[in-house]
Amino acid sequence: MPDFVNPFPGIASYKMNQSELARAVMLDIASELEAVHLYTAHMDATDDADAKKVLYDIALEELVHVGEFTSLLYRLDPVAASKAQEGFDEMEAMLGSKAPSASPREMTVVAR
Numbered sequence: 311m312p313d314f315v316n317p318f319p320g321i322a323s324y325k326m327n328q329s330e331l332a333r334a335v336m337l338d339i340a341s342e343l344e345a346v347h348l349y350t351a352h353m354d355a356t357d358d359a360d361a362k363k364v365l366y367d368i369a370l371e372e373l374v375h376v377g378e379f380t381s382l383l384y385r386l387d388p389v390a391a392s393k394a395q396e397g398f399d400e401m402e403a404m405l406g407s408k409a410p411s412a413s414p415r416e417m418t419v420v421a422r
């Protein structure tokens with residue numbers, strides 16, 4: 311797990327407000343990315359072709375979850391969405407046409 315402060319030492323005893331929910335979704339995004347790292351590290355550490363195929367497929371599915379959670383975060387926290395857009399804009403200023411688009415649909419997926 312990412313080294314975030316655990317917001318719920320047990321089960322949350324109350325309903326989260328919008329800000330708390332946005333922060334919880336940030337942790338969910340980090341957890342999905344950690345899963346991608348774990349699965350691809352395991353994939354890289356084996357020569358078993360079937361295991362590699364399954365691990366890569368699951369890693370890609372976790373990236374779908376990253377997109378879903380990120381979309382939810384931007385809906386819950388417009389400031390986060392605005393700041394992420396600033397990052398894309400800064401990359402475009404630095405790299406021009408080599409920068410990834412703000413729209414993930416336009417990005418190229420590199421097959422392994």
Ligand SMILES: [Fe+2]
Nearest residue numbers: 342371372375
């Ligand atoms: Fe997931």
